[in-house]
Amino acid sequence: YASLDGSWTSMSGFRMTTLGRTLTHAMVTFLETIRIAPKGSVRVSALLNATALDLVEGGKKELFTPSYFFLAKKL
Helix, strand or coil: CHHHHHHHHHHHHHHHHHHHHHHHHHHHHHHHHCCCCCCCHHHHHHHHHHHHHHHHHHHCCCCCCCCHHHCCCCC
């Protein structure tokens, strides 16, 4: 969950912090208002932000691992 939790050490980490998510959501709202982003973009942004917060909380409580990934190859 660490990649979803955000950090202030890098730009990619900053975008996942509370401030980064707020700024991104504000930009999406602005772009939808001036009709550059399609209608419904703000709702999707809000959904993704809420989901990320819930995934981080579940990861911190060790209920699951939201960022676990493995690749299997058939030999």
